[in-house]
Amino acid sequence: MGPISRYTGMAALMAAAIALPVLLSLPAGEAATPEPAACGAQSCPAGARLRAVYQGEPDSWPPAHIDEDIDYVELGALPEPGPAPDPALAALGEQLFHDPALSASGQISCANCHSPELGFTDRLRTSFGHDRARGRRNAPTLLDKAGQTSFMWDGSAGSLAEQAVMPILNPEEMAADAFELMNRLNADTGYRDAFATSFGQDTVTLAMVGEALAAFEATLHRTTSFDRFMRGDHDRLSDQQILGLHLFRTTARCANCHMGPRLTDDEFHNIGLTYYGRQYEDLGRYTVTGDPADVGAFRTPSLRHVGETGPYMHNGLFPHLRGVVNIYAAGGPRPRPRPDQAGDPLFPKTSDLLHRLDLTPEERDALVAFLETL
Ligand code: HEC
Ligand code: HEC
Numbered sequence: 001m002g003p004i005s006r007y008t009g010m011a012a013l014m015a016a017a018i019a020l021p022v023l024l025s026l027p028a029g030e031a032a033t034p035e036p037a038a039c040g041a042q043s044c045p046a047g048a049r050l051r052a053v054y055q056g057e058p059d060s061w062p063p064a065h066i067d068e069d070i071d072y073v074e075l076g077a078l079p080e081p082g083p084a085p086d087p088a089l090a091a092l093g094e095q096l097f098h099d100p101a102l103s104a105s106g107q108i109s110c111a112n113c114h115s116p117e118l119g120f121t122d123r124l125r126t127s128f129g130h131d132r133a134r135g136r137r138n139a140p141t142l143l144d145k146a147g148q149t150s151f152m153w154d155g156s157a158g159s160l161a162e163q164a165v166m167p168i169l170n171p172e173e174m175a176a177d178a179f180e181l182m183n184r185l186n187a188d189t190g191y192r193d194a195f196a197t198s199f200g201q202d203t204v205t206l207a208m209v210g211e212a213l214a215a216f217e218a219t220l221h222r223t224t225s226f227d228r229f230m231r232g233d234h235d236r237l238s239d240q241q242i243l244g245l246h247l248f249r250t251t252a253r254c255a256n257c258h259m260g261p262r263l264t265d266d267e268f269h270n271i272g273l274t275y276y277g278r279q280y281e282d283l284g285r286y287t288v289t290g291d292p293a294d295v296g297a298f299r300t301p302s303l304r305h306v307g308e309t310g311p312y313m314h315n316g317l318f319p320h321l322r323g324v325v326n327i328y329a330a331g332g333p334r335p336r337p338r339p340d341q342a343g344d345p346l347f348p349k350t351s352d353l354l355h356r357l358d359l360t361p362e363e364r365d366a367l368v369a370f371l372e373t374l
Pocket of ligand 2: 248252254272306314325
């Protein structure tokens, strides 16, 4: 039995389930008739009923179920990014992104782990880097990063430019030697000229490489079905997906953390996947802040394009979205200290924002169907 299933049983016993039927959150007068449970992709009476509500402006939607101290931002379409401020720099960044010469082995480019064909991920549980070293974290998509306030699962990078040099030098990723790499780039007249055009200086520096990669990454955007729905193309979402949208904002409580057009609060939370004191332990945000409250906390990932970026979570634990929804429905894993861990000030605590959820199998399917529109 895996660690997750053990905790799921425990959470199920501990939690007090408060069942709020979907229809309770509809405007008065609409909630009279009980709905049949069936809600497949084809027929979804609850979704059909909600459609009229969700086709209206967000300020007329049923209130989201958000805890008191949370500064909620409503879901919405992500604005299209404008044209790149320096198209030549973005093009240079794109060339660097695909160039394995940036790695020590001459074989690994950014695109190896962030493949444009795979939603800018590698679709692996965790990535393989230099010398087939298996990393311990899952490669996130690079789509729609504009506006994100920190990068990496633990928030260890403050900007795309700062982040971009990290994998180049990471001995388990591209493993380049900075001095040697700069010599190589400066010896390449094509690169030298391209950098000189954007930066007006003759010598290529590592910081300039980071800037160019960031300029390219800032152009990576794809419009989603949910964006189109929010812009008035209401046929983009099925009744089942609209039920999923409603649950996401209300009884399933997802919007407490996954909020706004980017579907993230840009904060760090512990979902219970730390593996504290065991193989695969990852202390997450704590490694950046040193604050015991941050043990096991990870960045709330944006859920944009989540249908095509599995496996999921910092460690790629879940191959499918349905598994993710099930773990949330159980209130998240809540590991308890072993006797030898009693009183350990670093013992991680799963977020209080996670509650056990009373979701029928049809409602879980609807949530997954909604996630696939993002
Ligand atoms: C060996 C695989 C691998 C390579 C090569 C690689 N990455 Fe990544 N990338 C990852 C993994 C894994 C993470 C998550 C790391 C973490 O959070 O600790 C990541 C995270 C990122 C992030 C943060 C995204 C977010 O939302 O927080 C960005 C941006 C990024 N990579 C860009 C790049 C660029 C640019 C390059 C090339 C210079 C590159 N990566 C090369 C695997 C890779
Ligand atoms: C307490 C804040 C919080 C709540 C509430 C929450 N999430 Fe998350 N979500 C996170 C964090 C943090 C992670 C990353 C956790 C990790 O990797 O350890 C995450 C990860 C995910 C992922 C994986 C994304 C990826 O790219 O790997 C999905 C999918 C997801 N959440 C969906 C949901 C859904 C659906 C709900 C509601 C049922 C929900 N979340 C509720 C904070 C939250």
